[in-house]
Amino acid sequence: QQQVKQSPQSLIVQKGGISIINCAYENTAFDYFPWYQQFPGKGPALLIAIRPDVSEKKEGRFTISFNKSAKQFSLHIMDSQPGDSATYFCAVANQAGTALIFGKGTTLSVSS
Amino acid sequence: DVKVTQSSRYLVKRTGEKVFLECVQDMDHENMFWYRQDPGLGLRLIYFSYDVKMKEKGDIPEGYSVSREKKERFSLILESASTNQTSMYLCASRLAGDKLNEQFFGPGTRLTVL
Numbered sequence: 001q002q003q004v005k006q007s008p009q010s011l012i013v014q015k016g017g018i019s020i021i022n023c024a025y026e027n028t029a030f031d032y033f034p035w036y037q038q039f040p041g042k043g044p045a046l047l048i049a050i051r052p053d054v055s056e057k058k059e060g061r062f063t064i065s066f067n068k069s070a071k072q073f074s075l076h077i078m079d080s081q082p083g084d085s086a087t088y089f090c091a092v093a094n095q096a097g098t099a100l101i102f103g104k105g106t107t108l109s110v111s112s
Numbered sequence: 113d114v115k116v117t118q119s120s121r122y123l124v125k126r127t128g129e130k131v132f133l134e135c136v137q138d139m140d141h142e143n144m145f146w147y148r149q150d151p152g153l154g155l156r157l158i159y160f161s162y163d164v165k166m167k168e169k170g171d172i173p174e175g176y177s178v179s180r181e182k183k184e185r186f187s188l189i190l191e192s193a194s195t196n197q198t199s200m201y202l203c204a205s206r207l208a209g210d211k212l213n214e215q216f217f218g219p220g221t222r223l224t225v226l
Contacts, residue, residue, distance in 0.1 A: 009152070032213050043202050043217025044155070089154060093213055099145070099170065100215060104154035
């Protein structure tokens with residue numbers, strides 16, 4: 001059973017546009033929701049994360065929106081740039097455990 | 113900066129061979145993880161270790177084992193490699209109790225089993 005569902009699988013956005021990637025989860029025990037960014041040939045790296053006590057977190061051009069009642073969270077990339085082209089993974093975890101459960105990933109291409 | 117290194121970037125092995133993938137981190141992290149990454153399947157957890165000599169099975173441990181004799185080193189072992197273990201293998205480490213729960217990943221080892 002897939003504990004976190006990520007969509008879309010791939011995304012093409014024009015330079016300057018908004019990229020939106022969505023994730024949905026089932027287990028209400030999850031209380032930590034990070035996004036990881038992976039460039040070709042590199043391992044994933046933490047981009048931004050949110051806990052369920054807030055509905056939104058913004059860091060520069062990257063924003064996480066969190067909807068606790070719908071059990072969904074999304075990553076918004078404003079003013080998308082070619083350098084944002086990468087694979088993005090959402091993940092979930094709970095305080096009791098240290099292991100992250102990752103979504104299947106979204107490959108983002110930003111065309112110039 | 114945390115650095116996680118993996119012994120090989122590319123590895124080619126034969127079916128039935130015993131394969132060792134090594135991971136070393138230099139930031140004294142207690143927790144270490146092994147994932148495999150396959151197209152369309154994301155990152156799947158194979159094994160993790162909370163501390164030295166401790167290990168826990170992840171979601172897909174079949175066909176793998178691990179060893180953590182020293183804090184900085186976490187090894188993944190394929191006892192008898194099979195073609196369905198051809199994949200990208202990623203190691204990660206994390207500071208126990210880190211409020212950010214941030215995992216630091218190595219660059220990966222692309223293993224091909226022929």
